Amino acid sequence: MKIPMNRIKAAIRKTPLFGPLKWLAALLGRSSYPLSFSHTLPAEPFIDRAIARIGKNPDPARREEEFYSYFSEIWAEGYEKGLTQQYTAYLPYIPKRSDLPFLDIGCGAGEFIQFLSANGIRAQGIDSNSKEVARAKEYGLEVNQADALAFLQEQHACFSGISMLEVIEHLPPESLVSLLSSIFKSLAPGGVLLLETINIKHPLAFHSFYCDPTHTRPVPSDLLVFLLQWQGFTCVQVIYTNPVAFSYQQRADPSRAYFSYAVLGIKPTLSI
Structure with missing residues (x-):
């Protein structure tokens, strides 16, 4: 009796080893979840986020001096909890x-x-x-x-x-x-x-x-x-x-x- 491939795949997904095997397959370039050739994401609003946290815009005359103060505030909401x-x-x-x-x-x-x-x-x-x-x-x-x-x-x-x-x-x-x-x-x-x-x-x-x-x-x-x-x-x-x-x-x-x-x-x- 030949077992349909879809049933075999479904059974494998239920095993405890499926997670580690999927991770290993991705490392070896054999993942069953292929990616598209390209993918575009919008950029994070880093500057706006830093300005919102500090409460003011950077001083154009002191941009070099103020760089790190603003850079240190670019992380996503919730990092304070961490x-x-x-x-x-x-x-x-x-x-x-x-x-x-x-x-x-x-x-x-x-x-x-x-x-x-x-x-x-x-x-x-x-x-x-x-x-x-x-x-x-x-x-x-x-x-x-x-x-x-x-x-x-x-x-x-x-x-x-x-x-x-x-x-x-x-x-x-x-x-x-x-x-x-x-x-x-x-x-x-x-x-x-x-x-x-x-x-x-x-x-x-x-x-x-x-x-x-x-x-x-x-x-x-x-x-x-x-x-x-x-x-x-x-x-x-x-x-x-x-x-x-x-x-x-x-x-x-x-x-x-x-x-x-x-x-x-x-x-x-x-x-x-």
Whole structure:
């Protein structure tokens, strides 16, 4: 008895293996869902979206200076919710100390500082971009314009914690070691360091990385873990956030299923 092909295909679609096999077939160029030769999509209204969020048009005389402030606001509606989820994942690791502030380096308009303050954590920030600092001050935040390395060299054991969220990929690779050394000295004993960046093991990482013209080089998690351990941080761990998995295999491997990662380390309370 010959079984009709349509019945065979219907039976295959009901099996647990159909999803992974369809994904594999697409990779091998044998997908049963062919694409048309061309496809046109309307462009995203990036400029209009940025203007709506900032509340004013860019100044024609200061377009170069204002570029990054507007560029950082182009993402689709709902990304603020993702930021809140991300910050919430970090909250259990952030110390609450009334005697020492928490410092956010490269704080931008102060989103993370606002979140920490709303959760009872005394926080302040620095950023090299004058426009971002001005925006943060409009929200009443304690933010100053400063170069991170120069600022930290004047601090000693005076912060309960320091964060750099989506910052290290902007830095020249050769400056990272000296910056981490200065951060270590600026933290009080028991202080935490939180470094977040793009997870380059994720399939979409490079699209996001090269979408920002100010990025210099992606930083793998293994390198960042070693650098923290080298500086003397203990209890180093990797926190993955923003799950975007495309396959069963990817879901089983957190290092490939999450779009972002952060490395957390603690300055020892005793010299080692």
